[in-house]
Each structure stands twice: as structure tokens, then as C-alpha cells.
Amino acid sequence: MAAAFTALRVLLGLFFLLTGAVKLSDQLSADLHRHMNSQFERFADVFPLKEFGFAPEPGRYLEVVGWVEVVAGLLLAFGPQLLQEISNFILSVIMIGAIYTLLVLREPLAVCAPATLCLGLLLLLNIRGHAAPPKPKFE
Incomplete structure (x- = not known):
């Protein structure tokens, strides 16, 4: 199960890295950048x-939202645990804010669904990190 959460964290981090990059530059998609x-x-x-x-x-x-998404996405995907948790909070x-705005x-x-799904996945990662520790097995 830990591997599934690790994969989710990395994929979600890369997703935010990509969405932030689209906000910062028109190199990935000029149309999407203009739309943003x-x-x-x-x-x-x-x-x-x-x-x-x-x-x-x-x-x-x-620009600010783009940079925050790029840095926080990168740290969520590949950073140490403390920075992953901070990034998760910031992205949440x-x-x-995105849901409120929409x-x-x-x-x-x-139109609200992607932001809501991302928030739900971020909260899932956060809750998983604060679950009760497993009970020790007695032999």
C-alpha cells in the first residue's frame, strides 16, 4: 500500500510541476498559456x-501561482518528508483558493472538478501520513 501512496505522491507532484510550467511559459502549449x-x-x-x-x-x-506549483510539485514528488508535507499544505x-475562485x-x-479532485488527493496523502501507527505483532 505504501508503494501506491508513493506513486500517487510522485504523479501528483509531477502534475503540479507541469501545470505550473504551463502557467510560466508558452513553450509547452501556447494556447493553454494564453488561456491561463x-x-x-x-x-x-x-x-x-x-x-x-x-x-x-x-x-x-x-506567475506567482505558477512558481509555487512548480516548486511545491517538485518537492512533493521528490523532496524529503518534511518538505513533502509543507508542499502538500501549500498546494492544498x-x-x-482555486475552488473558491471558480x-x-x-x-x-x-470546471471545479479538477481542482476538487487534486485537493481530495492531497488530503488523502496528508491523512495517510497521520494514520494511527500499526499495532505491534506479538509472537
């Missing part, structure tokens, strides 16, 4: 901290 740019213009309008006077510039917002916060924009639930 236009989406982050909408996302900046409903940024959760806007109520407190912090309104990010859409291009910078895209990013996914909660719901505020009244996007269809199908």
Missing part, C-alpha cells in the same frame, strides 16, 4: 484578499 493568462484576469477580480485591499496584477498572480491552500465566478461544477 485570460483566466487569471478574471481570477484577479475575485481574489479573496481583495476585501482587505490586496488586489494582485493578473500577470504577476499567474492553492486548490482551496465558485465565486459561478463556473459549472465540471
Whole structure:
């Protein structure tokens, strides 16, 4: 079972690494990068901290989220356990923010599904790490 969680952690980390790279550069997919740019213009309008006077510039917002996903994805996939746990937390916060943003924009639930699935998988990895230790076997 541990191998399945390791595979899930590595694949999820690589997924975030890839999605972050798409946000940072048009080299992987120019169309997807343009789409992300236009989406982050909408996302900046409903940024959760806007109520407190912090309104990010859409291009910078895209860049920051991209770098966070790249670094946290890399650390989730290949980092030491402590950095994996920190990365998991950071990526969970990013996914909660993504779900919040999509719901505020009244996007269809199908659009929210990828972020919700990613959050669920991150939480699964987190919970698995805090499960009760196995009971010792007595001979």
C-alpha cells in the first residue's frame, strides 16, 4: 500500500510541476498559456484578499501561482518528508483558493472538478501520513 501512496505522491507532484510550467511559459502549449493568462484576469477580480485591499496584477498572480506549483510539485514528488508535507499544505491552500475562485465566478461544477479532485488527493496523502501507527505483532 505504501508503494501506491508513493506513486500517487510522485504523479501528483509531477502534475503540479507541469501545470505550473504551463502557467510560466508558452513553450509547452501556447494556447493553454494564453488561456491561463485570460483566466487569471478574471481570477484577479475575485481574489479573496481583495476585501482587505490586496488586489494582485493578473500577470504577476499567474506567475506567482505558477512558481509555487512548480516548486511545491517538485518537492512533493521528490523532496524529503518534511518538505513533502509543507508542499502538500501549500498546494492544498492553492486548490482551496482555486475552488473558491471558480465558485465565486459561478463556473459549472465540471470546471471545479479538477481542482476538487487534486485537493481530495492531497488530503488523502496528508491523512495517510497521520494514520494511527500499526499495532505491534506479538509472537
